[in-house]
Amino acid sequence: MKIKPTLSPVLSEKLVALKENIKRFPKVSIAFSGGVDSTLLLQVAIDVLRPNVLPITVNGAMLPGSEFAEAQALAKAMGAVPLVIDADVFSLENFVKNPADRCYHCKKFIFTQIKEAARANGYEVILDGSNLDDMKDYRPGIKALGELGVSSPLKESGLTKQDIRELSAYYGLPTATKPAMACLATRIPTNTPITPAALTAIEAGEDFLKSLGLSQYRLRLLGDTAKIECDPGDFTTIIENRLVLIDTLKNLGIKTITLDLAGYNCGNMNG
Known part of the structure; x- marks a missing residue:
């Protein structure tokens, strides 16, 4: 029998904070990529809000086909049926030109579609998997999330990438040791x-x-x-x-x- 990892007092407090940050909302949609961060976020949201959780996955040329397929299978294994949006990023001039702030324009484009799809299905709140460590890197896309009113409960709860991996192991998620992936x-x-x-x-x-x-x-x-x-x-x-x-x-x-x-x-x- 596999022994469930124990959490440090500090990490236990962060998990409680994460649950409370999610519980503020009666129902949530989650931008779900199948990566380490969004998978933990989906798992905890399911724990505290089931069945009022809608994962939304964006499929497009910027995402490897294998990653998209894994995300779909993972969400279903967690008991959630993801809503899939097809995004034509090549229709976005500032994606094709690839300026320094490309990520801002792409995030704005994609999350605008996520927001529209969520609202069409009765969900006003959108959560994403940004974490505290993302603040240390060059992430122009974070500005777009703020403009669209997207909430980032992992970041708000003070969770670092290592924290998220440890919590993922605690929940037995297969993404606990998954390598980092990016567009x-x-x-x-x-x-x-x-x-x-x-x-x-x-x-x-x-x-x-x-x-x-x-x-x-x-x-x-x-x-x-x-x-x-x-x-x-x-x-x-x-x-x-x-x-x-x-x-x-x-x-x-x-x-x-x-x-x-x-x-x-x-x-x-x-x-």
């Missing part, structure tokens, strides 16, 4: 136009890296050059499988494939 557009340098072909190549390359069992990775696209970032402990795996990786990416129009010896670093394309 595929973050693999492309600022002010470099984003194309469907570029996102397709990034997704295919990262799907291959995922199939190798890598723990944390990114495939950055610099023109027709792909730069792989991963944990240095996975360098050997990359080299052993390099021929298949090269064939996969060259068939998608990438001419040069490189390995960043500095390893994976979150936010390398910021600014």
Whole structure:
């Protein structure tokens, strides 16, 4: 029998605060991606508000197809049927142009649709999975959430990413050890136009890296050059499988494939 992890007094207090922050509302919709943060948020919301919880998942070119499928299966396993919105991000000029504040425009575009869908289904309150650590990084999209009145109870309850992983383990969620994932557009340098072909190549390359069992990775696209970032402990795996990786990416129009010896670093394309 698996023993449930115990929580420290501090983390127990944060969990109580999270539940209270959610209980303020009679019913909530949750922007659900299937990532570490939104999965914990959905679980706790289900615990305190069931059945008045509606997860909303956005499907679009910026999200890997495998991640979308996993999110759908996970929500259903948790007893919630997600509402799916298809978002055509390529219809958004400031997504395609990829300026420094692209994330702001994209978040505003996506969460406007989430808000409309939530209201159409009788939900006025929208929650997202932003956490306290997000305040330390360059996150222009957070401004859009504020403008649209989206609440972030994980952040409001003082939860860090590590706190969220520990609480996820406490609840037995499969996302407790899931690697961080971000929009595929973050693999492309600022002010470099984003194309469907570029996102397709990034997704295919990262799907291959995922199939190798890598723990944390990114495939950055610099023109027709792909730069792989991963944990240095996975360098050997990359080299052993390099021929298949090269064939996969060259068939998608990438001419040069490189390995960043500095390893994976979150936010390398910021600014």
